[in-house]
Amino acid sequence: MRIAQVAPLAESxxxxxxxxTERVVSWLTxxxxxxxxxxxxxxxxxSKTSAELVVSVPEGLRLAGVRDHTANxxxxxxxxxxxxxxxxxxxxxVDLLQFPxxxxxxxxxxxxxxxxxxxxDFHPIYGAFPAMPLISISDNxxxxxxxxxxxxATIDHGLPxxxxxFNPKVGHYLAFLGRIAPEKRPxxxxxxxxxxxxxxKIAAKIDPVDRExxxxxxxxxxxxxxxxxxxxISDQEKSKFLGNxxxxxxxxxxxxxxxxxxxxxxxxxxxxxxWRKGSVPKIVDEGVTGFIVDSVEAAVHAVRNVGNLSxxxxxxxxxxxxxxxxxxxxxVTIYERLLAARNPKRIAKEMPIADRLSTLVTxxxxxxxxxxxxxxxxx
Amino acid sequence: MRIAQVAPLAESxxxxxxxxTERVVSWLTxxxxxxxxxxxxxxxxxSKTSAELVVSVPEGLRLAGVRDHTANxxxxxxxxxxxxxxxxxxxxxVDLLQFPxxxxxxxxxxxxxxxxxxxxDFHPIYGAFPAMPLISISDNxxxxxxxxxxxxATIDHGLPxxxxxFNPKVGHYLAFLGRIAPEKRPxxxxxxxxxxxxxxKIAAKIDPVDRExxxxxxxxxxxxxxxxxxxxISDQEKSKFLGNxxxxxxxxxxxxxxxxxxxxxxxxxxxxxxWRKGSVPKIVDEGVTGFIVDSVEAAVHAVRNVGNLSxxxxxxxxxxxxxxxxxxxxxVTIYERLLAARNPKRIAKEMPIADRLSTLVTxxxxxxxxxxxxxxxxx
Numbered sequence: 001m002r003i004a005q006v007a008p009l010a011e012s013x014x015x016x017x018x019x020x021t022e023r024v025v026s027w028l029t030x031x032x033x034x035x036x037x038x039x040x041x042x043x044x045x046x047s048k049t050s051a052e053l054v055v056s057v058p059e060g061l062r063l064a065g066v067r068d069h070t071a072n073x074x075x076x077x078x079x080x081x082x083x084x085x086x087x088x089x090x091x092x093x094v095d096l097l098q099f100p101x102x103x104x105x106x107x108x109x110x111x112x113x114x115x116x117x118x119x120x121d122f123h124p125i126y127g128a129f130p131a132m133p134l135i136s137i138s139d140n141x142x143x144x145x146x147x148x149x150x151x152x153a154t155i156d157h158g159l160p161x162x163x164x165x166f167n168p169k170v171g172h173y174l175a176f177l178g179r180i181a182p183e184k185r186p187x188x189x190x191x192x193x194x195x196x197x198x199x200x201k202i203a204a205k206i207d208p209v210d211r212e213x214x215x216x217x218x219x220x221x222x223x224x225x226x227x228x229x230x231x232x233i234s235d236q237e238k239s240k241f242l243g244n245x246x247x248x249x250x251x252x253x254x255x256x257x258x259x260x261x262x263x264x265x266x267x268x269x270x271x272x273x274x275w276r277k278g279s280v281p282k283i284v285d286e287g288v289t290g291f292i293v294d295s296v297e298a299a300v301h302a303v304r305n306v307g308n309l310s311x312x313x314x315x316x317x318x319x320x321x322x323x324x325x326x327x328x329x330x331x332v333t334i335y336e337r338l339l340a341a342r343n344p345k346r347i348a349k350e351m352p353i354a355d356r357l358s359t360l361v362t363x364x365x366x367x368x369x370x371x372x373x374x375x376x377x378x379x
Numbered sequence: 380m381r382i383a384q385v386a387p388l389a390e391s392x393x394x395x396x397x398x399x400t401e402r403v404v405s406w407l408t409x410x411x412x413x414x415x416x417x418x419x420x421x422x423x424x425x426s427k428t429s430a431e432l433v434v435s436v437p438e439g440l441r442l443a444g445v446r447d448h449t450a451n452x453x454x455x456x457x458x459x460x461x462x463x464x465x466x467x468x469x470x471x472x473v474d475l476l477q478f479p480x481x482x483x484x485x486x487x488x489x490x491x492x493x494x495x496x497x498x499x500d501f502h503p504i505y506g507a508f509p510a511m512p513l514i515s516i517s518d519n520x521x522x523x524x525x526x527x528x529x530x531x532a533t534i535d536h537g538l539p540x541x542x543x544x545f546n547p548k549v550g551h552y553l554a555f556l557g558r559i560a561p562e563k564r565p566x567x568x569x570x571x572x573x574x575x576x577x578x579x580k581i582a583a584k585i586d587p588v589d590r591e592x593x594x595x596x597x598x599x600x601x602x603x604x605x606x607x608x609x610x611x612i613s614d615q616e617k618s619k620f621l622g623n624x625x626x627x628x629x630x631x632x633x634x635x636x637x638x639x640x641x642x643x644x645x646x647x648x649x650x651x652x653x654w655r656k657g658s659v660p661k662i663v664d665e666g667v668t669g670f671i672v673d674s675v676e677a678a679v680h681a682v683r684n685v686g687n688l689s690x691x692x693x694x695x696x697x698x699x700x701x702x703x704x705x706x707x708x709x710x711v712t713i714y715e716r717l718l719a720a721r722n723p724k725r726i727a728k729e730m731p732i733a734d735r736l737s738t739l740v741t742x743x744x745x746x747x748x749x750x751x752x753x754x755x756x757x758x
Contacts, residue, residue: 057503066499070449070501074476074504081479096450097449097476100460101480121445121449121451125453126450128457
């Protein structure tokens with residue numbers, strides 16, 4: 001299949017430092033190439049890929065100091081548009097600027113929405129272009145969206161199976177990893193650790209906007225031998241930090257669209273204790289890869305028992321659900337449905353009747369799948 | 380001529396409170412309708428116009444609390460695109476989102492750039508779509524732009540001749556009108572007034588972002604019987620405030636793309652004392668409608684002599700250069716050139732040879748016109 005992957009330009013693909021979306025685009029791209037597809041990656045020039053790279057800007061825009069990315073993304077989209085005939089599928093990882101320009105090409109387009117979707121400023125575009133095939137990264141992420149849009153599936157992120165090493169040994173500390181920000185609730189993590197009497201290591205960057213929150217709310221809580229604040233850590237350190245932990249604490253207070261760090265921990269065998277918010281109930285398999293909690297009491301109980309979970313089973317569940325290869329396979333299924341919709345003969349030969357119907361009609365799916373367990377390919 | 384005017388959605392057309400661009404769009408639209416053209420205005424639903432109004436959002440986005448306007452503007456552009464065949468000319472007053480979508484329709488498009496153009500984040504789009512016909516609102520505004528873009532003309536803003544009443548009486552105070560902001564240099568205005576011994580009235584809003592600048596820099600300077608701070612004033616008050624002044628002080632320290640307030644003052648016969656920055660040298664006719672200065676000394680000298688200028692001549696110069704009718708006439712000339720380029724027969728009949736050539740070739744104009752005096756239709 002000839003596939004275009006259209007990445008955001010904030011970071012290189014993969015990013016040198018932070019940047020979840022560009023990391024996922026990289027994993028998907030490499031996996032598709034490995035599976036034998038011809039992939040063209042539209043991204044910044046400092047990207048590293050085994051696909052054909054089309055350079056839109058010399059380097060990732062955040063580190064280049066560009067604050068408004070609109071113009072650069074529009075120029076990239078025009079590059080993609082000019083070459084659209086070369087691709088069977090165009091897969092966008094940018095939020096919304098592509099909708100008007102590609103409205104006559106939606107039959108070969110699909111957009112994965114990587115961010116939170118509860119900010120109403122962006123809803124008009126989704127309502128105005130209901131034909132654009134969309135992928136969510138968790139069912140929960142869809143909830144605030146207009147009902148008319150065309151969801152094709154929820155597809156979990158996945159990472160390469162060999163990226164992190166499985167660590168069979170049960171650790172002695174809780175890990176908090178990410179940003180110091182009110183919605184990430186590092187204060188809650190500290191409270192849980194103190195009440196459970198278990199050490200907590202916090203590895204987190206502090207964005208300028210969150211500096212005051214850190215100084216006034218978090219710093220006063222750090223004065224305890226159980227709590228260690230490590231600041232920002234590198235990708236190399238991250239592997240050790242997560243792998244050696246007893247559990248990852250993820251006490252979030254916002255509609256997290258996915259939460260990559262949860263599956264990173266699982267890849268090393270480290271279970272997750274997480275709040276019932278956003279994607280969490282669909283990512284964590286209760287009692288297998290961790291515990292889902294609603295209160296500090298429940299969290300304290302969970303971290304005291306989390307050492308009893310089988311780290312091997314955590315890793316196995318990761319391998320079943322969250323590898324890049326699983327993710328790529330699901331995306332290929334979507335690409336094939338889009339292709340089949342343009343070629344009814346192929347449908348007749350290759351697809352069961354139920355799928356044929358839904359592919360031919362491609363109805364907007366307004367109801368969010370209520371099925372428990374792994375994210376389903378609905379619609 | 381069937382003309383579409385595509386307004387920004389931040390404010391209604393015209394705005395209820397602030398909003399220079401939407402005000403100019405309103406004046407141009409009304410004048411074009413008065414001249415017998417069929418005008419379709421794409422704007423927010425609380426706009427008031429004698430053109431056909433196509434409502435894109437119910438009300439101006441700023442007052443509606445929408446912070447990111449991208450999605451709403453894209454949806455409006457799609458409305459315009461769908462109806463493009465209904466128009467001879469599509470005139471955009473939004474900055475850049477239209478470039479990719481209308482690249483195949485540039486022969487009937489023109490974009491007026493209303494803002495400062497020295498922010499490099501936006502330059503890639505102008506470089507990537509060099510065929511889009513552009514209008515600047517001052518020659519100076521063009522300076523930072525990539526050389527390859529297609530400037531068709533600089534067209535001064537204009538306001539309805541009967542909007543403000545001419546006041547023949549020489550006033551007793553200097554007027555400062557606009558925003559309290561470092562680049563507007565209210566501190567300089569105060570220094571000039573104090574050193575000249577002439578009263579200064581400051582009518583200005585204070586945006587939240589400038590509150591600290593006001594408190595720390597400006598407020599301490601207000602404790603002087605010569606200086607009166609009036610806060611924000613209404614449109615009605617503005618007319619009196621400017622019309623009764625000895626002169627408008629415009630001691631700016633940034634590349635002002637146009638500066639509507641200067642021609643508003645002139646409309647009432649009030650001359651302008653302004654810094655040699657941005658558009659100023661092309662707006663103020665030295666010794667006729669005011670004085671252009673480079674230093675506080677020169678400004679003090681100017682405000683002491685500005686009462687000798689003929690207020691009637693100031694008004695007359697306004698009527699010659701800065702009425703909405705003059706502005707609309709210049710835009711119609713541009714529209715006609717675009718039409719003629721699509722219809723060579725018409726060129727042969729109606730246009731002189733020099734214009735014919737430039738219209739047929741429509742060369743990108745990389746050199747900024749150096750001619751003094753009123754803004755010229757170059758290219």
